Every structure is written in C-alpha cells, then in structure tokens.
Amino acid sequence: MINSETNTEEIKEKEIEKEQEKESQKENEEEKEIQKETENDPNKKKKMPKMTLFRQKAHMNPLSLRQMDFNLSIRPQDMNWNDSYPNMGKGEHIDFADIGCGYGGLLFKLSEMFPDNYSIGLEIRGKVCNYVKEKIDVLRHNEKGKYLNISALQTNAMRTLPHLFVKSQLSKIFFLFPDPEFKKRKIKWRIISQELLAEYAYFMKSGGIIYTITDVYKLHSWMKGHLEEHPLFTELTKEEYQNDPLIKVISTESEEAKRVEKNGGTKFLACFKRK
C-alpha cells in the first residue's frame, strides 16, 4: 500500500517547518544586529543579568595551586588598574577591600557612600565574579558618571595579596559571613588565622579598621579570640560602634545578610582597629 497522500502531506509539513526555521534565523540575526547597535547607544537601557544563571558551588580549596595565581604581575607597582578604573589618576590608589565579596551587594552601596574612594572586591569563584563584572558594566552604561570607583577581580586572597597592594595602603577590610569550615582538617582553610593576620596588618594603615560579621557563634569566638591575641589590633569602643555608619550597612546590605534575616538568625559583630 502506498499512501501517497500522507507522503505529500509530510513533505508539505517539512517544507513549512523549514521556512519557519529560516524565518526564525533571520529574526535572530536581526535581533543581534539591533543589539550591536544598541550596545553603545546611550539612549537605550540594558538589562540586568539574572542571578540564577551565575550560581556556583560554595566551597573551593584555597590552598591548591591554580593557573590564575600566576597570571598577575609580580610586583604591585607594575599592575595596571586603568582597565577596571577608567578615571584613575596617577597619585590615587585603592582604599577599601572586600574579601569574599560574593554577588557584590556591599560594593554598590560603598560606591554611593564614598564617591571619592576606590574599592575592590576579591572573589575566588569564576561565575560569581563574572556576574559582578557584568552588573557593573550595565550600571555604568545606564547611569552616566556613576559606579566608576568599584570593580571585581578573580583571585585567591590567601596567596596573591602581596602582588596587588603595597605596605600600608588600605584603610578598611571587610569579611562578611565567611565560610565556617567546621571540620578539624579544614581549619587551615579559614580566612582569619594567626598567620594571615600579620599580612592584613602589613597592608593596612595605622588607624584602619577590620569589619567581621557572622551567623555562627563558633566562628565568631574563633575570630574574636585570634584578633584579641594579636598585639597589633585593639577592639573598637562602644562610642565608635554607635557612631560608625558602616555597621548598619554591613548587617543589612549583602545577599547573605538578607538571607539571615529571612531565617531569623542572630548576627555577631567583631570590629578591630589597627594600632
């Protein structure tokens, strides 16, 4: 039995599908051309990137040697910051550092509060860092003249800090909700320890402040104990806790802080000053 009718019908359907595919391809090409035109078009606004496309697993081994450790310049004086800060002058330098910045909630608030100071966010995960970079590009395009004093960089902060900063350069360092690492064999992955505090004290000016905040009480007692033992750090007084406007920002602005508020957890603060 030859069903010529069905064959012809099938052939017709295939032809129709092919025409539809060609039309859709043309539409896609037209959209791409339109996008290229509107990339640098100042009148049209870009869309913000979606956070769901940039998710990545939270735990990475900071002690393993990766290729991104060897891509930076060896001396901090040779580093070129003009790619990330287009308006940076000759005598200017970075003031604030956010180690473990995540999705960048704190950075966007810092650029509004301190328009004259430069700040940088260090993150070890690649996808999360790309999210922050795309968001900064979109915001710089939509609102002219703003957000020119922040940027993000993908590095391992335990290894590459001497390649980025000079002695006594920074005035503030932030550690917001770091990874607790409960197991005994992972204690050396924690970001605050007696050996690393000597490096943070080397990069900070006298009078600079370290801000730490966590959700977990064990980590809080660990960090506070190590900071008290170190003879170059002293705790802030109660008046300084109340007068500093950044302490409210820390506990409400980043994405982790908002998650903690939803679940109804308590936050523990520990801020210390360098002598």
Next chain:
Amino acid sequence: MIGCNNIVFQKNSPIVALSFGKQLRVLDYSTKKEIKSFEYDNSVSQMAFDQDGNYFAVGLHNKKFFVYDSNFETIHSDALKKGNPGSIIFHPTEKSILITDNVYSYKIPFDKPKEMEIENEKQNKENEKQKKKQKDTNEHKAVLGHTAIITKALMTFDKKFYITCDIARRIRVSNFPEIYDIHVFCLGHIDSVTSMDIHPTSNEQFLTGGGTTDNSIILWNLQNGEIINQYKFSTNTNEQYHKKAVLELSYCPKDPKYFVAILKSVPTPFLFQINSKKEIELVKVINIPDFPQDDEISNVRFDQNSNLWVSFQKTQTIKILKFQNWEENLTELKNYIKTNIEYTFEQEFITKYFKRKERFSRVILSSFIAENNHTPNNSNNERKRRPKKKWNNKQRQKKGRKNNPKN
C-alpha cells in the same frame, strides 16, 4: 654508598659537623681529630650550632630533633607533629629554638628538667596527672606561617630580621623579636626560591637563588625590598647551564665581595664578585681535579679561614680548596673519617613509601620520578584496579531511580 649532605661550622673555633646519612661526625680540623660520632634511626636533615658554642641541635627525617650540650650530652629530645624539621636557629637571648616545619615555624624552649622530690604515694599520683595535662597542652604554637612549603629560614647577623623563603616565589622579611610585624615582602623570582645566604657584616643586602625556570641569582636591598642586580645563567653561552636550579650559595667571610654558587647536576662551582657599582660578575668557573665518576656535588661551604669545602653525593671524600689558588693547593679529607657506611639509598626509599603512603610528600616523589623515570611501586607503571561491584535489588532501591533500570 652515601656521601656528605651537610657541612656546618662553628663560629670562632675550628669545629665542624658533617652528616653522612644516618651518621654524624664532629671534627676538629686544626688538630685533625674526631671529637664525637652519632648514629640515628633515620637520616639527618639539618644541624645548627649556637653562636657562643654552648649548644648543638640536630633534626632528622623522623620528625624528631635533639639538643645537645657543649660536651654533646642530650638536654632535650622532642618531635614535631606534622612534617620534618627544615632549618634550625638558636634564639640569642632566651633558651629556645626556632624550627621550621613544612609550612609553619615554631619557637620551642629547652631547659634542663628539674628533679621531682617524691615523699608519698598521693604526691606520685598528682605528679603523674600534672604530667599528662602538660602533654595535652604542649602543642607548639606557630610563630609564622606560609601557605606553601618553606625552603629556608635565616637570621641576619644583627639579630633584627628573620627571613623565610618558600616555593610560591615569596620572600618574607619580618622583624625579629616581634615576628608578627612584617617589614617587607621581596618579590621578583619567577620560580620557587631554592637557596639563600646572608652577608656576614652588613645589614643591607642578601642573596637568593631561583628554581629551574628562573635560573638566576638576585641581590636584594633589605630595607626597601627592591632588586639591586640580577644575574641570569641563560645569558651564558654554555647550554649546560640553562634551566637548572641554584642549589647553594655561600659568602666568603674574609672578603665578602666574593661568593660561590652551584647548579644542580653541573660538576663545576662558580665564583662571582660584587663590583663597586653593585653588579654581579662571573669571575671564574672552578674545575675540580680528580672529580669522581658518576657523581654530583651536594654542598659547598666557606671556612672561617676562607677555604672552600666541597662535598659529593656518593663518595665519602671532601675536597678543600684554598682561596684564590683554587686548582693548585688542594687537600683531601680522606683519612680523618673511618668509612664503614654501606647501604643503598634506594631500598630505604622504597620501604618508607610503602609504610607511610598517605603522608608521602609530593616533592620527594616528583624528584624520584624525574631521576628514575618510574614510580617506586612498579617499573612498568601498571595500576591495580578494583573489580566492579554488582548491586543487589535491595541496594538498588536505596540508591534510587538511576541505578534501577526496571523503574
């Protein structure tokens, strides 16, 4: 046959300590007599003398270390928890040692133990309880920490700065009594920092040597952390000197313009000079006469009288060359040492690998593979594989849908 690994001199006296694997010999080279000889369970890694000549310390590959008196009687014997002792320095004022682990460096005190006077049985039990408590809380606290393996640690002659180098191309200069206060980071090497030496009289410069891809010697300014001058072996016409690590450096104590360097698996040490313009110049390539066959140089050190001591890996002789008359006046230290050491290094290596397979360090393994072209387990690089497991029905139900093809 194993040769000499380490040569250590005592300041202002003619005493030398030489290590031949598991054995250690202490000599007096002016009178040519042997003072004492030690034997250990495991091979010796580092030794150190005190500045005044009162104490002597030894570290083994067993994680253990010993401290001896001026008469070479044991005062203190202890063991580190993680890793073998790297470099040992005595504290100038207190009675304590600065020992480097793989990644940390500790400050450990040593004192003569007091004698406990026991009267009753109750005091016996209390004393035992106190001893147990002290052991639990006797973990040595680290004074300094890197994130990669530390290769060398030294102190300047001023006792003001404490310098450490590691594999991650980093050199950290920290103030001495307050080690938590860093003075400066010296950055400029491309590969790991393998050797270092300190100027005997001035506090302003020191030398470091780099790894295989770096292949250079750098003169640093200690106060700023900047490079004064750099000498690269890749500029030399001889291709044997390219892409080799700098193993040892040593300054000449009488005339600190001169210093000597050796490269890995190159049979000639090099003599350098520092100009008045502070540049590094190659003065001479020293050819050692009667070089033993199939052998390599292991260590090079300068004397207090500025004689050069050269030791080898497999033969047990040590050659002494005189300053500025290198190839003419040569004496051999052969008859002072009784040679009764016979064991093969490779067998001991293999037994260690099987016993402590989990804690075996990657650095030693990679060097073994580079030299012998095979792992110590099998020569054909065969891997043993486990047979595949067959799941039952009950196990499949626990695991879920993926492993159960019926659902």
